[in-house]
Amino acid sequence: MTTTGSPGRSSLRRREALWGYFFLAPFIAGVLIWQAFPLLLSLYHSFTDYEVLTPPKWVGLRNYERMIGDQLFWTSLANTIIYTVMSVAIFMVFALGGALLLNAKVRGIRIFRVVTYLPSQLPIVASAFIFLWIFEPNFGVANYLLSLIGIEPQRWLFDPVLAKPTLAIMGIWGIGTGIIIFLAGLQGVPESLYDAAKVDGANATRQFLHVTLPMISPVLLFNLIIAIIGSFQVFDLAYLMTKGGPGTETLFYVLYIFRNAFELFKMGYASALAWVFFLVVLVLTFLNFRLSRRWVHYEVDVR
Amino acid sequence: MSRPLSAEEATAAAVAARHAGRWRTRMDTFVIYAILVGVAVVMLFPGYWMIVTALTETGKEMSYPPVLFPQPIAWNNFPDALAAAPFPIYLRNSLIIAVVATAGALITESMAGFAFARLRFPGRDLWFGICLALLMLPFVVTVIPRFIIFKELGMTGTLLPLIVPYWFGGSAFGVFLFRQFFRTLPMELDEAARIDGAGHLRTWWSIILPQSGPVFVTLAILHFVWFWNDFMGPLIYLTRDEIKTLPLGVMKFYGQYTQDWNYMMASALLMTVPILVIVLVGQRYFQRGIATTGLGGR
Known part of the structure; x- marks a missing residue:
């Protein structure tokens, strides 16, 4: 050779x-x-009038112009942004908190990890119906448990104000995958850094702020981007649980695309909606990467 | 002012200090367990509630205050719920999709991961960059055109649209995970195989893949669970009853028997059991599969 x-x-x-x-x-x-x-x-x-049965007809920018005057487009976009902010905040806080807790070196921790992970793997149809039942306004167990501590019964998903937060809160039971990725990050932080911090007299809070956070910041960025993109595409829960209601409170962007495409068969308009969605997500992801330069710390010995 | 401690005093002080220290760590451990148990109760509650309602007699599930422990246990809810829809057909369809799509994803993802991790060739980094970009491509953008393509191909009304794409490199995440894991295996493996006269195909199939248990099992679980649970795909493509999957079957239930929460929970529970078994059996590999792939960001 x-x-x-x-x-x-x-x-x-x-x-x-x-x-x-x-x-x-x-x-x-x-x-x-x-x-x-x-x-x-x-x-x-997206530049055509296309209703599946007849061939697409070129209409130029008309679909995009129509969007500007379409109240439901703006409503669904606003709903999606509000929901995303709520659910991403919940996801990041609870997933990181959960990972820190589940990183504790105590006996039997593995069982707790599995227990926290399990709910995130439930079929979405199953968990949608479970929570529909738990948050049922008349017989639901959520209202019963709250009544024990003296809180008035709520209408949850049927309440215009509470509908979005209720869906976002359900995200707590889906943090399992985020926890796994955070755990992988936490376990990658070298023990020697904590030892050095302890020698310098850093308490637990300071160790978290000055060792843990910078070291896992790439994982934070990864989870943040995945969470934003995931929340932006929320569809199943709204389709199964609220059908966009009450009113248009949970009419999310992807649900609106779905209705135009597969219920009204306006494929041209739905494609234009999808492309605007694509560009919005692209810009958000780009901004995330740009901003991340200020707070994400990469090890020098990147291979 | 300070006289040297006697030996006894020193020992006593040390014991006391150690005692205090042990007390503190014991307190810490206790607090950690208390929080862990609290978290576990919260996380398990929806599942518990599904089981409780699934086992409650018809008519009793809508009582206030709610029944926390069903009495008597209504086992017949399961056969009753199953009788209401052709669940064996849904089960068969779900299994076909999940098994065949998972197989295609694992084979083609590991092929791509092998090329990215173990071979050198021009354009490799470009395609890997595309793979990373795909991680962040919202799937919604391709849902409509894919539907139109499958319609033109005459494949709507079959299970194929939910299987075929995964035989083309599976998911970007799977390719990425395989590549990360393959990179951790020593290059000597490939060299030894080449000296023994094995080609790249043999190296991939009988040297590298058998070494990749954790990541293989991890992705097998992730894919199977994902296909089994998938809702939007079946909703779009599986419009006839004979080709529907379990999620659509459970959903149909909701439309027909809105108030029969015990039957709904029974059917939801039945479609969840396989997932529980798979996750519980596979969880040993899971942590290793993710942890060894450098997803830790380093």
Whole structure:
């Protein structure tokens, strides 16, 4: 192998490249067929009038112009932003808090980790109906438990003010995946840093602020971005539990896209809505990365 | 003013200090357990409530104050709920989708992960960058055009739209996780395999994959659970009763028997049991599968 010199090596390299693309072939085909092409197709449809049964008809920017005057577009966008702020805040606080707690080195901690993780794996249909039942205004157990500490019964998902927060609170039972990723981050913090901090006389709070937080900041960013994108795409809960109500209080953006596309069959308008959504998420993610330069700390020895 | 401590005094002081220290750590441990138990109760409550309602007799589930322990236990809720809809058909469809799509995802993701982690070739980093970008692509953007594509292909009304895309590189997250894990395996493995005359295909299949238990099991669980639980995909594509999955079956229940909470909870419980078994059996691998992949951000 060494005696063949450079021609042999270059043919070896070419063979390795061929094998590389052989192994990547399904992935690359998938990117082209199931991501890139649909993305472009939907961009084209967003400039057309398309109701599935008849071929798409070019209408230029009309779908986008219509959006500006569409009250439901603005309502669903605002609802989605409000819900996202609430549910991302809940997610980050409870997932990080949960991970810190579940990082404790006590016996049997593993059982508690599993218990905290389990609810996040329930089928969304099951958990939607469980919480619909728990928050049922007349016979629900939530009102019963609150009545024990003297709180008036609420109408929860049927209350215009409480509907969004109730959905966001349900997110507490879905923090399991976030906890796992935070735990992985916490366990990656070298013990020696804590020892050094202790020698310098840092108490638990200071250790958390000056060792833990900077060290897990890349994981914080990852969870934050995933949580924002996930919350922005909230659909199942609203479709199953509230159907967008009461009124339009839980008419979220993706639910509005879904209704236009699969109930009204306005594929052109729905595609335009989807593309605006795409751009909003893109801008949000970009801003997140830009802002993260100020607070995310990367180890120097990144490979 | 200070005289040296006698040996006894020193020992006594040390014992006292250690005692106080032990007391404090014992208190800490107690507080931690108290919080852990509180958290566990809160997290388990919805599941407990599902079980309680599923086992309550019809007519008793809507009582106030609520029944915290069903008396008598109404086991017949399960057969009654099952009789109301063709659940065996839904179960079959759910299993087909979850198993076949998971298999395709695991095979093609590990192939891509292998190429990214173990081979060198021009364009590799570009495609890996695309993979990372896909992690953040909202799936909603491709839902409508994919539906139109499948309609043109004549595949709507079959299970195929929920399976086929996953045989094309699965999910970006799966590719990423495989790649991260494969990078932790020593390169000597590949070299030894090459000296023994194994090609890249053999190296991937019989050297690298068998070494990848934790990440393989982790992704198998994640994918299976995801396909089993998926709601929006089936809602869009599975419009005929013979091809519906369990989530759609449970949802149909809700439309028909809005007030029969015990039957609804019984059907929800039945579709949850397989997930519980899988997660409980697989959880040993889970922590390792994630922890060894450098998701810790380092």
